[in-house]
Amino acid sequence: MGFFDGLLGGRAADFDSGSAATNSIELIRRHQQVSLTKQDAATGHLRINLTWRMRSSDIGGEQRTSLFRHPFKALRPPEVLGHGQSMVNVDLDLGCLYELADGTKGVVQPLGGYLGDVNAPPYVKLSGDDRFGSGSGETIYVNLDHRDDIKRLLIFVYIYDQTPAFDRTHAIVTLYPSNGPRIEIGLDERHPQARSCAVVMIENVKGELVVRREVKFVYGFQGELDRLYGWGLQWGRGYKTKSAVE
Template identity: 40%
Template structure:
C-alpha cells in the first residue's frame, strides 16, 4: 500500500510503520518533455499533424533535475549529498546517505535515487530532501515530478510536487527529523525562485536554518 503525504495529511512516523532499520530509498521521477513530444510525434495521425509534432519534438529541450539531501547530525556536523560537485555520499560511512546516479534527461527508468541508512538514524538531526532544475525549463510546471520513499520491506510513501508557481526553480520536498523518540517524515513542497547572487541551495539552507556555506559549482 502507498501512503501519499498531502497538505491535509503531511506527516508520517516511520517508527509507527515499523521502518526503523535498514535502507530507505528516495526516488525522483518526472515526465521528460522531449520523450513525451517524441511519443506524441509517433502517435500523431495525418501528415500535417505528424510534421508539426516532429518539429515540436526536435525543438523540445531535455530537463535535468537534481535530487539532493542536506544533512545535519546531532553532533553538529553537516553536509550535502547531490550530483553537483560529485558529492554522491556513502551508505556505509558518514554521511550514511548516498545518491545512486545523475539522471540528466528523465529517461532513466529508475530515475534518481537517494539511499538513507536507517541503521545510523540516531546520528541524524535533520535530513532535508530537495530538488532543483540544473538545466532545462524555468520551473517545474508540466513535469509531474513525484518523489517516493520505499523501505527494504516495501513500505511506500509518496509526495507529489504539485502547485508549482511560475519561475520556481527548486523545491524543498520533505524534512525527516526526530520528534520525541520517533523518526518523522514531513511533507514540505516549499518552492524557491532564484535570486541574483544567491544559489537555490543557499536559499533552501537559510530557510531551514541549516547553517551551510555554499560555493558555485558545476557538473
C-alpha cells in the same frame, strides 16, 4: 553550461539497493506526516527516488494544424517529442541537506561529486545523476540502522542550468522503507519561476523518525533552501561537467 549553488570538490562512487513496496501512502496538505517508527520501518535502507516527465500539455501541444490552411499537413501523423528534443532542456536533480546528531552538517547532491556514504557519516548516498528523466530516475539511500546518528534530512529537488521548468514537468519523490508501504510526494503545483523545491523532511524527534511533507518552492538554489531551514552552510557557484556520474 549554467551555474547554480554548490559546494566545491567531492568524490564519485556507486551504490544500489532497495526494493519496492506493494502499496503507498500519499503525503498531501491534509495529510502531511507519517512516522516510520510507528510503522516499524525505521531500520535498513530507506530508498528515496525522484522520477519526472514532461507534462502532456507540453508534448506536442503546439503542433495542431489547421485543416483549411494546410490540408495535406493535417493528414500527417503528429510528431512525437522524445528525450532529445524536449526533455533534454529540463534537468531535475535530487539532493539532501543533512544534519547529524553530533552537529555535522552538509549536502549530498550530484554537483561537485558530493554523493555521500551509506555505511559511514552522513549515512546518506546518492546513486548518480539522471539528466534526462529516465525511468529509473535518481535515488538516494539512507542507512536507518544509524538513525540515532541522524538529526534531520531535507530532501530537495532543483533544476540544473538556471532553467525554471517546474510548470513543465510532473515530478514525484517516492520513499521506499525497508518495511511497509512506500510514501509518495507529488510536485504538481505550478511555480514557473521556481528553481528549487524542499520536498520532504525526515527528522529524528525524541527517537521517533518522522517523515513530513514540505513542498516549498523557492526561486533560488540550495543556498536559499539553506537559509529557509537554517542549515548555515557556505555556498558558491558550481558547474556540471561531462565527467559527472550518470
